[in-house]
Amino acid sequence: MKNVLILMMALFSIQGWSQEKKNKNAIYTIEVNGNCETCKHRIEKAAYAVKGVKSAVWNIETHQMQLIINEEKTSLDTVKKAIAAIGHDVIGSYKAPDEVYEKLHHCCKYERVN
Numbered sequence: 352m353k354n355v356l357i358l359m360m361a362l363f364s365i366q367g368w369s370q371e372k373k374n375k376n377a378i379y380t381i382e383v384n385g386n387c388e389t390c391k392h393r394i395e396k397a398a399y400a401v402k403g404v405k406s407a408v409w410n411i412e413t414h415q416m417q418l419i420i421n422e423e424k425t426s427l428d429t430v431k432k433a434i435a436a437i438g439h440d441v442i443g444s445y446k447a448p449d450e451v452y453e454k455l456h457h458c459c460k461y462e463r464v465n
Contacts, residue, residue, distance in 0.1 A: 373422040376405065381416050381427070382442035383409060383434055384461040390439065393459075397437045401430050414442075440464075 383394055391409050394416065398407035403424025409416040418430060428444075435445035438455045440463060452463070 375421045375423060377420050377422045377427075379418045379420070379427050381418065381431065381444070382414050383416050384414060384440045384442065384463070385409065385411070385459065386461050387411065387458050389456060390459050390461075393437055394434055394439055397433045397439075398430050401425050401433050404430060 385391065385394055388411070391411055394409045395407045398404050398416070398418065401420075403421040404418065405421060406419040407416065407430075416434075418427070420427065420430065431441040431444045435441050435447045436451065438447045438451040438459070440446050440452075440461075442464075446463075452460070
């Protein structure tokens with residue numbers, strides 16, 4: 352019985368070492384559609400609302416968003432979904448729901464790619 356217990360403890364230890372370590376300061380750049388300062392505020396606010404987002408800065412001219420996230424608390428995919436949910440397409444990943452996009456202020460409506 353003692354040998355079985357020692358063997359089980361050894362297996363659990365090896366399993367823990369083999370798991371991928373999550374990055375607490377993972378840096379990503381994503382492209383998000385938007386047009387103006389109102390969009391910038393809305394996009395950044397949506398990103399910061401996700402627990403684990405440390406920094407979120409969206410550039411109006413380039414549509415590039417620089418993110419720093421704690422991957423132990425969230426994932427890039429979760430942040431992208433949060434941004435799409437408030438009406439802004441995340442290029443290459445998620446399209447905002449049409450009904451949410453249509454509710455954006457007229458100056459925030461960007462040209463959507465199907």
